[in-house]
Amino acid sequence: MNNYTDLLRRHNLKATPQRLAITDILQTHGHVSIELLYEIMLQKFNSISLATIYKNINIMLDNAFVQEVKIPNTKSVFELTKETHSHLVCEVCGSIQDIRVDLTKVMETQTDFKGFKVNTASVVFTGVCRNCKN
Amino acid sequence: MNNYTDLLRRHNLKATPQRLAITDILQTHGHVSIELLYEIMLQKFNSISLATIYKNINIMLDNAFVQEVKIPNTKSVFELTKETHSHLVCEVCGSIQDIRVDLTKVMETQTDFKGFKVNTASVVFTGVCRNCKN
DNA sequence: CTGACTGCAAACGTTTTGCACGGTA
DNA sequence: TACCGTGCAAAACGTTTGCAGTCAG
Numbered sequence: 001m002n003n004y005t006d007l008l009r010r011h012n013l014k015a016t017p018q019r020l021a022i023t024d025i026l027q028t029h030g031h032v033s034i035e036l037l038y039e040i041m042l043q044k045f046n047s048i049s050l051a052t053i054y055k056n057i058n059i060m061l062d063n064a065f066v067q068e069v070k071i072p073n074t075k076s077v078f079e080l081t082k083e084t085h086s087h088l089v090c091e092v093c094g095s096i097q098d099i100r101v102d103l104t105k106v107m108e109t110q111t112d113f114k115g116f117k118v119n120t121a122s123v124v125f126t127g128v129c130r131n132c133k134n
Numbered sequence: 135m136n137n138y139t140d141l142l143r144r145h146n147l148k149a150t151p152q153r154l155a156i157t158d159i160l161q162t163h164g165h166v167s168i169e170l171l172y173e174i175m176l177q178k179f180n181s182i183s184l185a186t187i188y189k190n191i192n193i194m195l196d197n198a199f200v201q202e203v204k205i206p207n208t209k210s211v212f213e214l215t216k217e218t219h220s221h222l223v224c225e226v227c228g229s230i231q232d233i234r235v236d237l238t239k240v241m242e243t244q245t246d247f248k249g250f251k252v253n254t255a256s257v258v259f260t261g262v263c264r265n266c267k268n
Numbered sequence: 269c270t271g272a273c274t275g276c277a278a279a280c281g282t283t284t285t286g287c288a289c290g291g292t293a
Numbered sequence: 294t295a296c297c298g299t300g301c302a303a304a305a306c307g308t309t310t311g312c313a314g315t316c317a318g
Contacts, residue, residue, distance in 0.1 A: 014292050014297060034282085049300040054283060056298090070204035072256050088250045097248060105239050114231060115264030116222045122206050124256045130249030148272060148317055168307085183275040188308060190273090 011063045018045065019056055023080065031069060031077040031087075031096045069096070071124055084120070090129035097129070145197045152179065153190055157214065165203060165211040165221075165230045203230070205258055218254075224263035231263070 004023040005015040013019065018041070025032060025040050032040070034053060041048045057078060060066035068076050071089050077096065088097040103121050138157040139149040147153065152175070159166060159174050166174070168187060175182045191212060194200035203211050205223050211230065220235040237255050 009293090016292070016298060018299075047300070050282090051284075051301080052299055058284090068206070070206060072202070072204060072254075088248065088252075090250075091253070097250070099248065099250075101240060102243060103240070105243050106235060106237070109236060109239050113259075114222065114233065115267070116224075116231070116233075116259070117262045117267060118222075118259045119225070119261040120206075120259070122256075122258045122260070125247075125250070125252045125254070126256070127253040128251045133249070133251060143318095146272095150273060150317070152274075181275070184307090185276080185309075186274055189310095192309090 007065060011065075013059065013063070018048065018052055021045070022053070022056055022060070026066065026078065026080045030098070031079050033075050033077050035075070037078070069124075070122075071096075072126060086123035086125065088125050088127070088129065090132055091126055092128055092132035095129055095131075099125070141199060145199075147193065147197070152182065152186055155179070156187070156190055156194070160200065160212065160214045164232070165213050167209045167211050169209070171212070203258075204256070205230075206260065220257035220259065222259050222261070222263065224266055225260055226262055226266035229263055229265075233259070 004020055007023075008015045008019055021041060021044050022037065025037060029036075029040075034050075034057065037057075038048075038050055038053050041053060057066060061068065061078075065081050066078050067081050068078055069087060070076050071087070074089070074094070085098045086101040088099050090096075101123055103123070106121075107118065136154070138154055141157075142149045142153060155175060155178050156171065159171060163170075163174075168184075168191065171191075172182075172184055172187050175187060191200060195202065195212075199215050200212050201215050203213060203221060205211070205221070208223070208228070219232045222231040222233050224230075235257055237257070240255075241252065
């Protein structure tokens with residue numbers, strides 16, 4: 001009975017092997033597309049259904065312990081919800097890294113938000129990662 | 135023969151009424167989903183096909199004079215390419231405004247990009263717009 | 269006049285739904 | 294034991310493709 005068993009139950013969700021596998025994979029890989037998640041799940045459950053993957057990802061999104069990351073020119077990936085952070089996306093190898101960015105500086109310097117009350121900021125940096133630079 | 139007639143021709147694309155209407159709508163509305171674009175186009179061309187909308191948006195994306203804006207928890211919208219900017223998305227009414235954000239401050243303050251060479255940054259602020267605050 | 273574009277219909281890939289069976293609590 | 298969740302198959306979407314007719318240049 002690991003962390004996610006508890007978390008699932010607290011949300012009145014049953015801790016099925018499939019769900020625990022999904023949270024494990026998200027934890028291990030950090031960011032996964034539906035496609036990749038399905039591939040990895042197939043190795044653990046020979047007859048898992050894509051419908052099950054979708055149903056569970058949607059339930060986890062609804063319960064806010066998983067989030068979708070939308071990236072320009074790419075498929076979305078999913079990650080476990082954690083403290084606010086931004087993403088570095090390598091346009092060469094497609095890898096995604098988390099990064100803490102201090103946006104207070106931006107918010108302070110930014111003179112004109114046009115009367116807009118900002119709640120959250122989604123930031124995706126695209127470029128070339130350390131490995132691919134070489 | 136307006137701006138977009140020229141622009142289209144410079145890209146070896148014919149300036150058809152449908153294409154000119156699309157660029158006009160983008161210019162007028164700023165940001166439109168495929169769905170909304172289709173609705174508006176239907177008012178001007180009673181038998182326009184969704185296929186035509188998709189084909190043209192894709193051609194305009196390929197030629198880089200239109201860009202897709204990916205927004206958390208929402209459908210993508212399209213905009214005419216202009217100078218780099220960020221977006222303010224109202225979570226109440228769904229409206230989208232452009233905003234200039236100076237990211238050089240972030241890039242300077244940010245100590246650790248993990249060896250990552252940043253090329254572009256996509257920033258979406260989500261919150262409540264001036265109108266909806268009242 | 270000719271190649272490019274449009275509109276239609278069909279195809280395709282992705283996501284959702286309904287239902288009977290199986291497993292968690 | 295009572296539901297909730299799974300897996301399958303079918304349905305529903307959103308997007309793309311192929312083709313015949315039309316139009317811009």
